[in-house]
Amino acid sequence: MIDYTKVLSETVKSIKPSGIRKFFDIANTMENVISLGVGEPDFRTPWQVRSAGIRSLESGETRYTSNRGLEGLRDEISRYVLRKYGVEYDPKGEILVTVGGSEAIDGAVRAITEPGDEVIIPQPSYVCYEPIVRLAGGVPVIINTKAENDFKLTVPELREAVTKRTKAIILPYPCNPTGAIMEYEDILAISEYLRGTDIMVISDEIYAELTYGERRHVCAASVPGMKERTILINGFSKAFAMTGWRLGYACGPKPIIDMVTKIHQFAIMCAPTTSQYAAIEAMRNCDSEVERMLEEYDMRRKIIVSGFNKIGLTCREPKGAFYAFPSIKSTGLSSEEFCERLLEAKHVAVVPGTAFGDSGEGFVRVSYCYSTAHIKEALKRIGEFVEEIK
Amino acid sequence: MDKIDKKILKLLDMNARMETADIATVTDITEEEAAARIAALEKAGVICGYKAVVDWEKVDLDSVSAIIELKVTPKAGFGFEEVAARVAKYPEVESVYLMSGAYDLNVVVKGKTFHEVSNFVSRELATIDSVTSTGTQFVMRRYKEYKVELIGEEGDGRSKISL
Numbered sequence: 188m189i190d191y192t193k194v195l196s197e198t199v200k201s202i203k204p205s206g207i208r209k210f211f212d213i214a215n216t217m218e219n220v221i222s223l224g225v226g227e228p229d230f231r232t233p234w235q236v237r238s239a240g241i242r243s244l245e246s247g248e249t250r251y252t253s254n255r256g257l258e259g260l261r262d263e264i265s266r267y268v269l270r271k272y273g274v275e276y277d278p279k280g281e282i283l284v285t286v287g288g289s290e291a292i293d294g295a296v297r298a299i300t301e302p303g304d305e306v307i308i309p310q311p312s313y314v315c316y317e318p319i320v321r322l323a324g325g326v327p328v329i330i331n332t333k334a335e336n337d338f339k340l341t342v343p344e345l346r347e348a349v350t351k352r353t354k355a356i357i358l359p360y361p362c363n364p365t366g367a368i369m370e371y372e373d374i375l376a377i378s379e380y381l382r383g384t385d386i387m388v389i390s391d392e393i394y395a396e397l398t399y400g401e402r403r404h405v406c407a408a409s410v411p412g413m414k415e416r417t418i419l420i421n422g423f424s425k426a427f428a429m430t431g432w433r434l435g436y437a438c439g440p441k442p443i444i445d446m447v448t449k450i451h452q453f454a455i456m457c458a459p460t461t462s463q464y465a466a467i468e469a470m471r472n473c474d475s476e477v478e479r480m481l482e483e484y485d486m487r488r489k490i491i492v493s494g495f496n497k498i499g500l501t502c503r504e505p506k507g508a509f510y511a512f513p514s515i516k517s518t519g520l521s522s523e524e525f526c527e528r529l530l531e532a533k534h535v536a537v538v539p540g541t542a543f544g545d546s547g548e549g550f551v552r553v554s555y556c557y558s559t560a561h562i563k564e565a566l567k568r569i570g571e572f573v574e575e576i577k
Numbered sequence: 578m579d580k581i582d583k584k585i586l587k588l589l590d591m592n593a594r595m596e597t598a599d600i601a602t603v604t605d606i607t608e609e610e611a612a613a614r615i616a617a618l619e620k621a622g623v624i625c626g627y628k629a630v631v632d633w634e635k636v637d638l639d640s641v642s643a644i645i646e647l648k649v650t651p652k653a654g655f656g657f658e659e660v661a662a663r664v665a666k667y668p669e670v671e672s673v674y675l676m677s678g679a680y681d682l683n684v685v686v687k688g689k690t691f692h693e694v695s696n697f698v699s700r701e702l703a704t705i706d707s708v709t710s711t712g713t714q715f716v717m718r719r720y721k722e723y724k725v726e727l728i729g730e731e732g733d734g735r736s737k738i739s740l
Contacts, residue, residue: 224738
């Protein structure tokens, strides 16, 4: 009999599985659940994008592409990033097409992390950064961002966290789960603080297109002093409702993208070919579709924020992504208790803030990737629940 | 009409039953103001009515639609207005559009049976003085109406909870 505990890597074993997995299992198998729990668009991929994928299959485009991705797609990404965010990347050497934004994050971290290197991760944030840093042999250094700062990453917080071993900072904005964004001045302050250092910034901007109101998304690399130290991560899942196509990209300085490409070449080979053809269409001709989805999200965002505040669960205005992050402190329950009891009593599924780091305690994440009718029914039940536990 | 009125119209165009309170929330105005603006838009004839999008194929009721292409000799001084207004008066007529291209008026007619619709066309529309020809095309099946796909992609397909 093989003792698998001895076979398995100590590093992998040391990565703690999410403590709320049990809660997830219950929620996912429960009948009649009204969920505000998912992190993916309810929209289908725009038809013209699907159609482009189908056409590529019909014409027999079923082979590997170059490791970096189709030249045509890299050209489109280069044009898109310039057009939308004002940053210029050379499609020949500074862009890599990956399997979702996730692979790009993993590749970026692995390309620069030596054992013992510290990588700063602001939380609450998406769950992948800490495990990815650990798997690369790095040491995650957590910064607990604060509600009173709108969950932005600030220079005083950075100053406390940066050491001689700091290799990189993850910038997860617009942020899942808080909906926080970083404005120009916020990034400029970080840029000035980092001036003269070799500290890299991995800017995960997968929600870039989902920025609301008059303000536009500010790409970290577009801020003076940042481009040389930024590895920009983006992808197709959120803006174009293409989660299942698994397609993302990394842009950055050529020496770094070359090394990320090396990892990608050996681990992945190339991103799915059909998805790459579809993505060309998405970048070229989908501005109005993206705009339409954004308007719909914005409508739901306003309804959900106002709904929570009326219930008495304080909810700041999320400025990006598609989540609201209301405080449940007034109920006296912990985040997990709140979610478990809400699920049990009202069959409404939301995610405890603690899933995204200890600093998520006192909050829950609610997604508004649902129809307004669905959102309103969920709000009604949450309102009843809050009344009943008073 | 300002930006907020336009936004309200867009919202109601997507969902005519959207509650006034929600319209107010989305446009950052009070519920009273939203109600007043909607009333004003109705009064001004900008909002002309509210209708449900019904998939009549799912209803046990005889219903047939046809698109009639009318060629018309416009009258001096009146253009197409006079004949269009006359066609529009019939309760069988769902919509009337003046078209560019091969024919002049596009008329959507609804009735209980094929027979009833063709009778209406030959007796009523074809006999109008200025109408020089009619071309009747029956609707076989509806796939999309008012931006609503009637043969939609069913189900959500996502898990109930994911990070």
